[in-house]
Amino acid sequence: FTSRPFYKRLDRTLQHYLRSAELLFTFAKKRFSVELSDKLFSGLVTARRALSIFQHHDGVTGTAKDPVVLDYGNKMQDALVKCWKIIESATEALLSSGESDKEGEGAALVV
Secondary structure, three states: OOOOHHHHHHHHHHHHHHHHHHHHHHHHHHHEOOOOOHHHHHHHHHHHHHHHHHHOOHHHHOOOOHHHHHHHHHHHHHHHHHHHHHHHHHHHHHHOOOOOEOOOOOOOOOO
16 A cells, blocks of 8 residues: 555545445335436446456556556546435435335335
């Protein structure tokens, strides 16, 4: 963790938010019969790709050139913003009292 600690921290932060976004998206999609936006799912895919590109080998080991690392950082920052939006949308859907609830089959949200 001595080379490029900022990006490694960003990597771990994105990993945590991505997992949270995946879980909340799944709970919301299971609970409601209406489909969550394909745009939200696309955001999950984009975030997964950004994380996997950085974790491949050059990003984590610190051997990538500066312009490449900046590109990785920008992609991870964009992915982090997408994760926040997914978390916000899924949480809003779970906390709303809509009539689209699937006959009591919803997943419990523990806060």
